[in-house]
Amino acid sequence: MPAENAPSPLIQVEGLAVTFELAAHSWRWKPQVLHAVDGVSFEVCRGESLALVGESGSGKTTTGRALLGLYRPARGSVRFDGEEVSKLKGAELKRFRGRAQMIFQDPYASLNPRMKVGAIIAEPLRAHGAGSQRQRRERVQEMLRLVGLPPDASNRFPYAFSGGQRQRVGIARALALHPDFVVADEPVSALDVSVQAQVLNLLSDLREELSLTMLFIAHNLAVVRHIASRVAVMYLGQLVEVGSRDEVFSRPAHPYTQALLRAVPPPDPGAGWSGEKVSLRGEIPSPVSPPDGCRFHTRCPYAADICRSVVPEMRTFASGRKVACHFAVDANGGEFSSQATTPEARPDRGAGAGVENRAGDAGSGIETGPILS
Numbered sequence: 001m002p003a004e005n006a007p008s009p010l011i012q013v014e015g016l017a018v019t020f021e022l023a024a025h026s027w028r029w030k031p032q033v034l035h036a037v038d039g040v041s042f043e044v045c046r047g048e049s050l051a052l053v054g055e056s057g058s059g060k061t062t063t064g065r066a067l068l069g070l071y072r073p074a075r076g077s078v079r080f081d082g083e084e085v086s087k088l089k090g091a092e093l094k095r096f097r098g099r100a101q102m103i104f105q106d107p108y109a110s111l112n113p114r115m116k117v118g119a120i121i122a123e124p125l126r127a128h129g130a131g132s133q134r135q136r137r138e139r140v141q142e143m144l145r146l147v148g149l150p151p152d153a154s155n156r157f158p159y160a161f162s163g164g165q166r167q168r169v170g171i172a173r174a175l176a177l178h179p180d181f182v183v184a185d186e187p188v189s190a191l192d193v194s195v196q197a198q199v200l201n202l203l204s205d206l207r208e209e210l211s212l213t214m215l216f217i218a219h220n221l222a223v224v225r226h227i228a229s230r231v232a233v234m235y236l237g238q239l240v241e242v243g244s245r246d247e248v249f250s251r252p253a254h255p256y257t258q259a260l261l262r263a264v265p266p267p268d269p270g271a272g273w274s275g276e277k278v279s280l281r282g283e284i285p286s287p288v289s290p291p292d293g294c295r296f297h298t299r300c301p302y303a304a305d306i307c308r309s310v311v312p313e314m315r316t317f318a319s320g321r322k323v324a325c326h327f328a329v330d331a332n333g334g335e336f337s338s339q340a341t342t343p344e345a346r347p348d349r350g351a352g353a354g355v356e357n358r359a360g361d362a363g364s365g366i367e368t369g370p371i372l373s
């Protein structure tokens, strides 16, 4: 694609870090710092849907909220349409809040039970002084139509609706102000499996129809396949792999991505999926004192000495895919391959060999990455 036609980034995140101070308690004398997001960089282009995936506690929601200016970065920057979000004030901040919205995970907790649905959807319009009362009523009706709810839904309270319908109300509220960017934080994970597909399809259709840019947060990669064009994988506050959906799903490069994908059923249910859950050993370590070197080394069956002391840098491969693993090599004309086969077969296991040694051996890597067991 010629450079002048390439989509430009709407969101630019560089070295973003968000910390939380944990107060001292009787069992903990000193306050502690929790590194929820620690040095994350990525872009979301206009009209693109980027999925942010990872286990619980990896920092997905914190990243999404920092993008919306709801958390102030401890380090790094978030730019929206070229403007530093943390520096926006007054009218500019208000305008940004209208352009960037959030769809929440829990449609039960996120809707005020004392407000009628019409008032809930009109709330952001009122807060931004958008239109007259009549125009706001019309906009509410337009939004109800758009999300597939009947016109009389506006006179009913949230309790009268099912989980899927409530999430439609949440989507209508988020889109009422014509935002350019939406953070959808696990928007279907609280819903019955039977209605998840309907809400995902609705989101996918709306995204295209309204040319929305979206950060779609999920811990279940199965839902990501339908809605994202690119996937960013997060572990313990850092990104470990970013690539196109097709690349990441068909040839996951990072051992953590491979483990996550093992839990995802293939699009064709008859294709022999074993139905295994994520086969990761142990728990995600504490973000208060993350492991040295590669943060994944305490759970990675491929970990060598170097992984315990040297932080793997995020490297970009010929296809544009980014991977943060010492043993990721770019073999055979830009195709990704991995040195590792099985943990036992790794000749250098524990030997402490350097990155250069792996990369110099690129041609001998197997074509697809290993699957963890």
Ligand SMILES: Nc1ncnc2c1ncn2[C@@H]1O[C@H](COP(=O)(O)OP(=O)(O)OP(=O)(O)O)[C@@H](O)[C@H]1O
Residues within 6 Å of the ligand: 020, 034, 035, 036, 054, 055, 056, 057, 058, 059, 060, 061, 062, 063, 219, 287
């Ligand atoms: N307000 C807060 N105060 C203190 N710690 C927090 C706060 N919000 C998040 N954390 C911690 O930051 C880390 C990242 O949390 P976050 O909610 O971003 O993860 P997540 O990937 O969204 O997880 P989940 O899939 O469970 O929603 C966790 O260890 C969490 O306990």
Ligand code: SF4
Residues within 6 Å of the ligand: 254, 255, 256, 294, 295, 296, 297, 298, 300, 301, 302, 303, 304, 307, 312, 324, 325, 326, 327
């Ligand atoms: S750097 Fe080492 S520990 Fe980290 S993912 Fe790669 S092989 Fe595993």
Ligand SMILES: [Mg+2]
Residues within 6 Å of the ligand: 060, 061, 062, 185
């Ligand atoms: Mg979350």
